[in-house]
Each structure stands twice: as C-alpha cells, then as structure tokens.
Amino acid sequence: MRTKIILALGAITLPFLLRNLHMIIFLVPDDLEQGPVYRIFYYHLPPYFVAAMGYFTAMVASILYLVKKDQKYDAIAVSATEIGLAFAAVNLITGMIWGRISWGIWWAWDARLTWALIGWLVYFGYLVLRRAIDDPTERAKISAVLSIFASASVAITYKAIEWWRTQHPGPVLSIRTGGGTLDPAMENMLYENTLALLLLGAIFLLVRLRQEEVQREIDGLRRFVHAGN
Amino acid sequence: MTMLRHAAVIATKDLRSELRTKESINSTLSFSVVILLLFAFAFDPSPDMIAEFGGGLLWIVFVFAGALIVNRSFARELPNDCIDVLVSSPASGASLFLGKALASFVLLAGVECICLPAFGILYNVTWWRSLGGLIGVLALGTWSMACVGTFFSALTVNLRLRELMLPMLMYPILIPSLLSAMMLTNTLLTGQPIPSDFTVWLRLLIGFNIIFTTLSVYLAETVLVR
Numbered sequence: 273m274r275t276k277i278i279l280a281l282g283a284i285t286l287p288f289l290l291r292n293l294h295m296i297i298f299l300v301p302d303d304l305e306q307g308p309v310y311r312i313f314y315y316h317l318p319p320y321f322v323a324a325m326g327y328f329t330a331m332v333a334s335i336l337y338l339v340k341k342d343q344k345y346d347a348i349a350v351s352a353t354e355i356g357l358a359f360a361a362v363n364l365i366t367g368m369i370w371g372r373i374s375w376g377i378w379w380a381w382d383a384r385l386t387w388a389l390i391g392w393l394v395y396f397g398y399l400v401l402r403r404a405i406d407d408p409t410e411r412a413k414i415s416a417v418l419s420i421f422a423s424a425s426v427a428i429t430y431k432a433i434e435w436w437r438t439q440h441p442g443p444v445l446s447i448r449t450g451g452g453t454l455d456p457a458m459e460n461m462l463y464e465n466t467l468a469l470l471l472l473g474a475i476f477l478l479v480r481l482r483q484e485e486v487q488r489e490i491d492g493l494r495r496f497v498h499a500g501n
Numbered sequence: 502m503t504m505l506r507h508a509a510v511i512a513t514k515d516l517r518s519e520l521r522t523k524e525s526i527n528s529t530l531s532f533s534v535v536i537l538l539l540f541a542f543a544f545d546p547s548p549d550m551i552a553e554f555g556g557g558l559l560w561i562v563f564v565f566a567g568a569l570i571v572n573r574s575f576a577r578e579l580p581n582d583c584i585d586v587l588v589s590s591p592a593s594g595a596s597l598f599l600g601k602a603l604a605s606f607v608l609l610a611g612v613e614c615i616c617l618p619a620f621g622i623l624y625n626v627t628w629w630r631s632l633g634g635l636i637g638v639l640a641l642g643t644w645s646m647a648c649v650g651t652f653f654s655a656l657t658v659n660l661r662l663r664e665l666m667l668p669m670l671m672y673p674i675l676i677p678s679l680l681s682a683m684m685l686t687n688t689l690l691t692g693q694p695i696p697s698d699f700t701v702w703l704r705l706l707i708g709f710n711i712i713f714t715t716l717s718v719y720l721a722e723t724v725l726v727r
Contacts, residue, residue: 338723393673401670404660414656417720418670421652424712425674428705 278478285471292465300461309373316366318466319359320388322473324426326356327395329477331423334416343488346412349419350402351480353395355473360392394422408491504599507592511600516607518577525573526608529566533616536562537623551624556686559620560679564646566612567605568668571650574601575658584658594722598651602717606647613639630692638689641706642682645713649675652717655724674713681706 296314303310329352337345367385372378379385398418405411519526540558544550551558578584587597617639621628628635650671657666681702688699695703 390673390676397670397673401657401660401666404662404666410659413723417656417724420720421674421713421716424716425677428677428709428712 274478274482278475281471281475281478285468285475288464288468289472292461292468295461296465300458301455303458306374309370312366312370314462314465316363316370317462318469319362319366321466322469323356323360323363325470326352326359326473326477327391327423327426330356330395330419334419334423337412337416338420343408343412346408346416347481347484347488348477349416350399351477351484353398353419354480355476357392357395357399358476359469359473360388360395364388364392391422391426394425398422408488504593504596507596508599508603511587511592511597512603512607515574515577515601515604519604519608524577525570526611529569529608529612530615532569533562533566533612534619536565537616537620541623546624548625551626552687552691554687555620555624555626555690556688557683558624559616559686560642560683562616562620563609563613563643564672564675564679566616567609567643567646567650568671570608570612571605571647571654571671572664572667574605574651574654576654576663579658588725594725595718597725598655598717598721601654602644602647602651605651606644609643609647610640613643626690627692628690631689631694634695635686635689638682638685638703638706641710642678642686645678645682645706645710646675648710648714648717649678652713652721652724655721678706678709681709 292314296311300311300314302308330349333345333349333352336342337349364385367388368378371380371385398415401418402411402415405414537558540546540561546554575584578587588594592600617628620626650667653667653671653674657663657670660666684702685695685699685706688695
C-alpha cells in the first residue's frame with residue numbers, strides 16, 4: 273500500500289516540479305530591481321518551509337514517542353529530521369549563492385542567516401547523538417528529548433528575527449505584508465513550488481521511513497540471532 | 502516544597518563533594534586563566550578593543566569553564582553506580598536535576614568571581630562601575646549555562662565520547678542566551694546602564710531561562726529514569 277502511495281505521489285510530483293522549473297526559468301517575470309537572479313528565491317524560501325515542516329513533524333513525533341513509547345514515532349522523528357536538514361541545507365546554500373551576487377559576499381552575520389545555520393547545527397547534533405547510543409529504547413528517548421529542546425531553540429530562532437536588526441530582506445508574502453510588494457504571478461509561483469517541494473519532502477519521508485523500519489527489523493533479527501547463540 | 506528541599510540536599514552534597522576533592526574547580530580555574538592569557542597573546546588588545554569585545558571574551562571564558570563543570574555534574578555519579586542510587590532515591594528527577602543545576606551554578610559563579618578580577622587586572626578594565634547590573638546579567642547567563650549544561654550532562658552521561666558530545670550539543674542551544682549576555686556585559690563593562698534599546702537582550706535572556714528551565718525540569722524525570 274505504501275509503495276503505491278509513494279509511486280502515486282511521485283507521478284504527481286515529478287511533472288509538477290518540471291512544470292514549475294519551466295515556469296520559473298521562462299515564464300515568471302524578472303524582478304524590477306534584481307533582474308533574473310531573484311529566481312533562485314523559488315528554491316530558497318520553499319525549502320525553508322519544507323525544512324520547518326520536517327522539524328515540526330520531528331517535534332510532534334518526539335512528543336508522541338515520549339507519551340506512547342512506540343518506536344514508530346522515533347522512526348518518524350529521525351526521518352523527518354534528516355529531511356528537514358537536507359532541505360535546510362538547500363535553503364542555506366541557495367541563500368549563500370544569492371548573497372554572493374546581491375550583497376557581494378557568501379556569508380553575512382545576519383540574524384536570520386546565522387540562526388538558520390545554528391538550527392542546522394542543533395539538528396545535526398541530534399543525528400550525531402543518535403549514532404552514539406546503541407540501545408534502541410534509550411536512543412529513542414534521549415533523541416526525543418533533544419528534539420524537543422531543538423524545536424524550542426528553532427522557535428526562538430523564528431522569533432529572533434522580530435527582535436534583531438537584520439540585513440536579510442524583509443517578509444515578501446502578502447499574508448505578512450498585506451500585499452503590494454510582490455507581483456501576484458511571482459507569489460503564486462512561490463506557493464506552487466512550495467507545494468511541489470512539500471510533496472517531494474513527503475515522498476522522501478515515506479521512503480526514509482521504510483528504510484528505517486527495514487533497518488530496525490534487521491537489527492532486531494541480528495539481536496535475536498546473537499541471543500540464540 | 503519537598504522538591505526544593507530535595508534539590509537543596511542534592512546541591513549541598515555536590516558542593517561538599519566538590520569542595521573536598523576540588524576535582525573540577527581547580528582545573529576549571531587554571532583553564533580559565535590560560536584562556537584569558539591566550540586571548541591577550543592572540544589579539545594584543547588595546548583599551549578600545551577591550552571596550553568593544555571585553556564582554557564576549559569574558560563569556561567565552563565562562564562558557565568553556567562551564568562545559569568542564571557541567572560535564573562533571575552527572576559524570577561524578579558514575580563510579581560505584583551512584584547515579585542509580587540517586588535515581589531510585591525518594592528525590593524526583595526534577596529535584597535531582599535542580600539540585601545538580603544549583604551546584605553547577607554556584608561552582609560557575611565561584612569561577613566567575615575569580616575570573617572577573619583577573620580579567621580586570623590583565624586587561625586593565627574597571628569592571629565594577631555598573632556592578633549591580635553586571636551581577637544580574639552574570640547570574641542570568643550563568644543560570645542558563647548551568648541549567649542547559651546540567652540537563653545535557655544528564656542526557657549524555659552514559660554516552661561514548663561524552664566530553665565531546667556535551668559541548669557540541671550545548672553550545673548551539675545556548676547561543677541566544679550567550680549572545681544576549683555578551684551584548685549586555687559589553688555595555689555594563691563601560692560603566693553605562695543598560696540602554697533602552699538593549700532591554701530586548703535582557704528580555705531574551707530572561708525568556709530563554711524561563712523556557713529552558715521549565716523544559717528541563719519537566720523532562721528531567723524522563724531522561725534520568727532508565
């Protein structure tokens with residue numbers, strides 16, 4: 273059943289992504305001030321949303337693990353964190369490329385940029401911590417607690433932008449600005465690509481989840497064999 | 502009330518044990534002074550430079566010292582399986598955590614009380630001009646280190662490479678509080694009161710402490726009971 277869902281999602285997502293790529297390169301108008309370079313923005317902000325969704329899923333799964341003690345939630349948490357990290361890396365890298373062209377520097381110690389990196393490091397620490405613990409139950413418990421700490425840290429990250437001065441471009445979406453800053457065609461494209469990348473993230477999550485379940489089954493069998501000997 | 506009483510007993514036990522052995526306080530103190538010296542060699546700072554980054558320098562010293570102190574917080578209970586005895590005692594996980602965090606806080610504050618005058622002498626800084634504010638900021642920043650650090654010490658106590666894991670996990674989480682403490686300390690070292698546009702840093706520091714203290718107390722039982 274899950275394979276069918278993955279294939280169905282893939283059949284929708286692949287043409288959607290290709291169509292978006294075509295529109296982003298050829299059909300969406302240039303930015304008045306930045307020219308064509310702003311197009312990288314369609315692969316900068318949407319991955320951030322997918323990463324945020326991944327982190328959020330990991331936090332919810334971690335809380336559920338602590339409440340229900342079901343290994344399934346730990347598998348969801350680690351899969352969602354890995355996907356969040358991958359998309360956050362895309363967000364950071366595309367942001368750096370844009371910064372190099374627009375600001376003339378790869379990296380600025382801007383609040384939002386710095387915090388995106390800190391968030392990445394916090395969740396990377398989560399993955400490193402998991403590797404250091406052998407016992408599955410202990411690993412799931414400790415990782416769940418760390419994931420909750422990490423999400424609190426990322427929440428402060430989000431709020432920090434409101435408190436700190438920043439050279440990062442301000443909000444552009446009409447739901448934040450009340451409209452007038454972004455061409456509706458550009459904004460719609462942004463939402464469409466966010467949806468496409470969210471679907472891609474969901475496919476990755478399902479595939480990664482299956483890998484994780486198979487891995488756990490193999491580990492269980494290995495322990496069973498060792499116990500038998 | 503019982504929780505606080507248990508926490509006080511644990512904190513007293515930890516402090517007494519540390520004062521008898523002096524195993525982390527001595528190494529932490531000498532390590533802190535070495536960092537102060539290394540900074541002087543690396544940057545050869547003028548008074549203007551010190552006014553610019555003195556707060557940051559101090560907090561880097563404190564945070565390195567903090568990692569050493571909180572690392573021992575739960576690790577000192579490993580020999581003879583003392584940690585299992587503590588966990589199975591009537592004290593709850595939350596009071597165990599609070600007691601350990603309090604002990605770490607007092608030890609860190611002790612290190613700071615020695616490092617601050619040493620910093621003043623070595624870098625020629627009259628640091629006591631806004632003493633009240635400075636003590637407040639030091640207390641808030643130190644509590645955030647003691648609280649998050651002790652919690653992560655409990656989290657990593659049974660891990661391979663514990664000494665490496667703790668700072669790797671703790672430092673990124675601590676950045677908002679450290680950043681706030683550095684900004685505020687920088688201003689207070691110049692003898693000025695905290696300007697109105699800097700109250701945001703103070704709010705951030707207080708908010709950080711409230712959020713992470715609540716989380717740590719709430720989750721301590723889960724982490725400690727195996």
